[in-house]
Amino acid sequence: MRETLPGESVVTIDPDVYEAIPFSGRCEEIWRRGEHLLIGVSPGNSYFSHRRIAELIGWGREFFERIDIVHADLHVEAQYEAFGYTAEHARRRATKEVKATARRIDRGAEEAGRPDGVRMHALSDFAGHPVYRRLHRQALDALRTDPVFREAAEGMARGFLAARMDEGLTPNEPQLAAGLQYIAAELPFFLDTPALLGVASSVSCYHLQLPLTPVLFGRDEGLRAAAGQAYAVVRPAAPASVKVPVARAA
Template sequence: MSESLISTKPSPYQALPFSDRCRRLWLRGDHLLIGVSPGNSYFSARRIAELVTWGREFFDAVDVVHADLHVDAQFEAFGYTPEHAKRRAAKEVRTTARRIERGLAEAGLNRVAMHALSDFLAAPAYQRLHAEVRRALREDPVLREAAEGMARAFLAGRLPTGVAADAGQLAAGLRYICAELPFFLDTPALLGRASSISCYHVELPLTPVLFGRSEGLRAAPTQGYAVVRPVEEPSPEATEPLAA
């Protein structure tokens, strides 16, 4: 991982690009993608407003994408009836979308757009990338292990402490993750950007697989990743912050 923080002073957030290549893409400043998961309290309307405002200091354009696919499958895996699962999922997705809309309205910025994952289902680039992900999950044990680790970490928030996800819950989590992964592989192809940085507030188990190896399924050369988090959160990997 790159050890150089990127920040401005004063600034509410700091960025830690995963690698030197990710850092170079960040410094190009073409595009930042902010992914928002339904039911994640981290992404309040205020935080979204802060993130997009902060992101526009560095990037020509910012997009916010929220997950709305396979959310009902997760509720079903936790014992909800199909009808109840669909209602709960729809409610979570609507709540997330409204929170993003409030955040973007509060930020009041141009060149910041909001999308749902389902908006891309018919796009050839998304279909190609999604097929590559599904194939890699079958054929690439390293990626499969990392994806399952990511799914377990995600599902842990819905399970009692110490209880592991069962096979059905894990499969539902993997379908959800599979739907998101095209934006970690090639956002430029999906949104027509020269290059892009996908960001999240933690490093995900799949990050080293997609951005740190030289074989198997991995991110496009114009796709980067960075952990973006509040400045007050300590960063054990970081050395001296760098002003952008």
């Protein structure tokens, strides 16, 4: 990690501030390799403050050789349109939200001291990548042909959309379709981050267990994660919580 420059304020993180819960034994094995951590950030998600991002970077560098942070910026506009915004208003809202997310990530990286081995991307940076396009097609095909995958993806979309709706309401068909479109755009990084970023193995993390996790990482048929792809819940450690022992990267 690089030295701190005079006048810089860098967040120092106790490695026990967060706890990691790999989904399976295979996921834990990949975690222990400490090769790569993928942090996905959704626009409009208040969990990912700049301070949280700084903490995650500082914490992650205790265990991983490299970290990539990817923020979603595809199909955000379509969601606003599905909620009744005009095309122009939806475009403005989506642009504002995505830019705010990028600024939070940049500020978080600055507070963390911009350590070596940490990179930041927009999801759209990969739109023309042949591996991304292949994985995205596979996800779209699974939505059409795999009922188990479709049900889990819809559950994930409903949970995501709930944050944009009044309590007690459920998404209609256009809103659900927009949510699924958004999720499908993110799925390549749950399926095969190593192929996308040229790393030997990778752990995709989020602070919640997702409905698609057991489908992609726990079954032996249908669309599932590549051999070098893992998933872990990474969240603030509760007092007296039982933490998964993880090896620090050399």
